[in-house]
Amino acid sequence: xxxxxxxxxxxxxxxxxxxxxxxxxxxxxxxxxxxxxxxxxxxxxxxxxxxxxxxxxxxxxxxxxxxxxxxxxxxxxxxxxxxxxxxxxxxxxxxxxxxxxxxxxxxxxxxxxxxxxxxxxxxxxxxxxxxxxxxxxxxxxxxxxxxxxxxxxxxxxxxxxxxxxxxxxxxxxxxxxxxxxxxxxxxxxxxxxxxxxxxxxxxxxxxxxxxxxxxxxxxxxxxxxxxxxxxxxxxxxxxxxxxxxxxxxxxxxxxxxxxxxxxxxxxxxxxxxxxxxxxxxxxxxxxxxxxxxxxxxxxxxxxxxxxxxxxxxxxxxxxxxxxxxxxxxxxxxxxxxxx
Amino acid sequence: xxxxxxxxxxxxxxxxxxxxxxxxxxxxxxxxxxxxxxxxxxxxxxxxxxxxxxxxxxxxxxxxxxxxxxxxxxxxxxxxxxxxxxxxxxxxxxxxxxxxxxxxxxxxxxxxxxxxxxxxxxxxxxxxxxxxxxxxxxxxxxxxxxxxxxxxxxxxxxxxxxxxxxxxxxxxxxxxxxxxxxxxxxxxxxxxxxxxxxxxxxxxxxxxxxxxxxxxxxxxxxxxxxxxxxxxxxxxxxxxxxxxxxxxxxxxxxxxxxxxxxxxxxxxxxxxxxxxxxxxxxxxxxxxxxxxxxxxxxxxxxxxxxxxxxxxxxxxxxxxxxxxxxxxxxxxxxxxxxxxxxxxxxxxxxxxxxxxxxxxxxxxxxxxxxxxxxxxxxxxxxxxxxxxxxxxxxxxxxxxxxxxxxxxxxxxxxxxxxxxxxxxxxxxxxxxxxxxxxxxxxxxxxxxxxxxxxxxxxxxxxxxxxxxxxxxxxxxxxxxxxxxxxxxxxxxxxxxxxxxxxxxxxx
Numbered sequence: 056x057x058x059x060x061x062x063x064x065x066x067x068x069x070x071x072x073x074x075x076x077x078x079x080x081x082x083x084x085x086x087x088x089x090x091x092x093x094x095x096x097x098x099x100x101x102x103x104x105x106x107x108x109x110x111x112x113x114x115x116x117x118x119x120x121x122x123x124x125x126x127x128x129x130x131x132x133x134x135x136x137x138x139x140x141x142x143x144x145x146x147x148x149x150x151x152x153x154x155x156x157x158x159x160x161x162x163x164x165x166x167x168x169x170x171x172x173x174x175x176x177x178x179x180x181x182x183x184x185x186x187x188x189x190x191x192x193x194x195x196x197x198x199x200x201x202x203x204x205x206x207x208x209x210x211x212x213x214x215x216x217x218x219x220x221x222x223x224x225x226x227x228x229x230x231x232x233x234x235x236x237x238x239x240x241x242x243x244x245x246x247x248x249x250x251x252x253x254x255x256x257x258x259x260x261x262x263x264x265x266x267x268x269x270x271x272x273x274x275x276x277x278x279x280x281x282x283x284x285x286x287x288x289x290x291x292x293x294x295x296x297x298x299x300x301x302x303x304x305x306x307x308x309x310x311x312x313x314x315x316x317x318x319x320x321x322x323x324x325x326x327x328x329x330x331x332x333x334x335x336x337x338x339x340x341x342x343x344x345x346x347x348x349x350x351x352x353x354x355x356x357x358x359x360x361x362x363x364x365x366x367x368x369x370x371x372x373x374x375x376x377x378x379x380x381x382x383x384x385x386x387x388x389x390x391x392x393x394x
Numbered sequence: 395x396x397x398x399x400x401x402x403x404x405x406x407x408x409x410x411x412x413x414x415x416x417x418x419x420x421x422x423x424x425x426x427x428x429x430x431x432x433x434x435x436x437x438x439x440x441x442x443x444x445x446x447x448x449x450x451x452x453x454x455x456x457x458x459x460x461x462x463x464x465x466x467x468x469x470x471x472x473x474x475x476x477x478x479x480x481x482x483x484x485x486x487x488x489x490x491x492x493x494x495x496x497x498x499x500x501x502x503x504x505x506x507x508x509x510x511x512x513x514x515x516x517x518x519x520x521x522x523x524x525x526x527x528x529x530x531x532x533x534x535x536x537x538x539x540x541x542x543x544x545x546x547x548x549x550x551x552x553x554x555x556x557x558x559x560x561x562x563x564x565x566x567x568x569x570x571x572x573x574x575x576x577x578x579x580x581x582x583x584x585x586x587x588x589x590x591x592x593x594x595x596x597x598x599x600x601x602x603x604x605x606x607x608x609x610x611x612x613x614x615x616x617x618x619x620x621x622x623x624x625x626x627x628x629x630x631x632x633x634x635x636x637x638x639x640x641x642x643x644x645x646x647x648x649x650x651x652x653x654x655x656x657x658x659x660x661x662x663x664x665x666x667x668x669x670x671x672x673x674x675x676x677x678x679x680x681x682x683x684x685x686x687x688x689x690x691x692x693x694x695x696x697x698x699x700x701x702x703x704x705x706x707x708x709x710x711x712x713x714x715x716x717x718x719x720x721x722x723x724x725x726x727x728x729x730x731x732x733x734x735x736x737x738x739x740x741x742x743x744x745x746x747x748x749x750x751x752x753x754x755x756x757x758x759x760x761x762x763x764x765x766x767x768x769x770x771x772x773x774x775x776x777x778x779x780x781x782x783x784x785x786x787x788x789x790x791x792x793x794x795x796x797x798x799x800x801x802x803x804x805x806x807x808x809x810x811x812x813x814x815x816x817x818x819x820x821x822x823x824x825x826x827x828x829x830x831x832x833x834x835x836x837x838x839x840x841x842x843x844x845x846x847x848x849x850x851x852x853x854x855x856x857x858x859x860x861x862x863x864x865x866x867x868x869x870x871x872x873x874x875x876x877x878x879x880x881x882x883x884x885x886x887x888x889x890x891x892x893x894x895x896x897x898x899x900x901x
Binding site: 158176181278279 | 405655656685689720727804
């Protein structure tokens, strides 16, 4: 048995090793194929996942791109609209060329018109002034003629202005003939009618001062001192004249008003002692209320409220008509009927 | 001695006093006598006569004092120092109307000279007495009192405020409504003096209802009254937009324009001042005046008058044109620019020229169209001459420079710019060259003209610092032309050519 088993033993070791190698190869192969399998699967998963992510990303990007494109488009369109609108608005309301032109044309026309009216107005004023001046001069010559009226030639003697050596008289002569001489009365009136509030500086003008009386006036005149004294004597009326007739009433009124003004409270204080004596009388409710008996029959006797009566119609007498007089004045025969 | 003889002494004394006072009052009317009277100590002699028993002597003494104080401020000061005023103020309340008139005259004569003297009059309590005089029945007294109040209020805002505080304004407004022309005139003048200092004072006058009454008197035939009325309206409206609008609302406008044809130049001046004061506030108010044809009439009146009367009209045109482009165009359309150009030549005083230059600048600064209108009136060379003239004042130079700058920056009318190239100093030249550099690249005809008129040659001769704006502008002009032409017109080109001829060796 020994040698057999030894041979067996020797073979066994060899066989063991061979088996081990076969097993290791097999295991290795299996594991590698498994790993390869796993890798393939992982690649598939990754491929799908990456593809998905990329598609999502792409889609997002396309969306954004699209949005941007659209926005650009809209903006461009909005700019176009705004441009049109702004142009229209400005041309219509802000800087309307035609309106401005029209306005300026209108303005020139208006200016022309104003200039013309101004010219007319100035012309009118000038005419008025000239007219006034002419009138003034006429008045002056008229006054001159009035003053020199005494130089008018008479029937017998020719005046200064009517020289016999000339063919025709001076025009002053004619003017003097046509007017009346100045009367002394008029001159005096004119002198008196000097207005103290005449226009112009009343102080700076040199006005002739009243003459200083040099000596006592001749005649039965009083002494000027006494006259002056008399003149500037203050008025001394009698008491009867100085005071008013209604003085007493006025004084009373004034006193009352003064009291009313000076009073601090309207309800005077009542004295505290003997308070029962100062009790105010209180009226009963019946006499103070507005519901009281009508005074009909005691104060008045006719119905005062005419409205109450107004609704009723006046009486009317109703009679049946009597046919007796219907044919009055008519004849019974048809032949002689009076219409 | 009999009683008569005794009385005769008194009588003689009174006669002598009367004669003295009357003679002094007569003498005081002539300016050549004043110094002699002053040296003779007339004031100390007149002062006791103010307290005389005879009213005539009192009045005449006050009259003489007033005439003396009217002449110069030394005498007025002497009157103040002589302690005469309290006495006058006291008697202003007490005495009869003739004396009141004379006393108010003295106060007026003293108060007119200086703020200090007017303050002295106020300090002695004259205002209350004068205001009381405004309530008097006699128009002469009212007139004198109003005049005195006006003279006091004219100096400064404080004195004016004092007059207002004394309650004078409503009474002055009542005085305007009186039938007497002289009183109306003086009351209007006093209101003008009161309202000229501050918006508040003007508002007080307006609140008293003055505008309506003043506006009614615009067409009054009296010239002096018109002067005062327009002056008052102008002084009221100058302060603020609200006040100006109130004046306009009183329907002053078409009527006031008619007064621009008045023969009296002060009326014209005051009307133009009123228009200017109204127009300067807002474009709307200016537009209103323009639409009423105010600009045309103002331009006409500027043409018809001389000197200082023109000034408000010129300024009014400037203010209107400054508001907006349209209004400036309205001024141009109303033929304002030629008129202003005439003013620029005719006037000799610097401040009027300065105002004209300013107005032209305001007209021309809006757009090329405006600038062209101004330049076509041949104004630019004149403005330049005024600017370079050594005789002109600093203000005029500043104003002309500003005007030139603002017109040139808009001007594209090259024929008007050409002469400036040859004359202008460097600070103006840069604007001129700048305009050329802006226009030439776009206009072939102008490029051609620029060469033939010698402008390009002139431009080459300008010495500009390298890197400056002027140099840049010159370069941009040069870039519009071919290089040979630029070189041909450069200074010293002929020498270079000759050198080349010498250096040339014929083969």
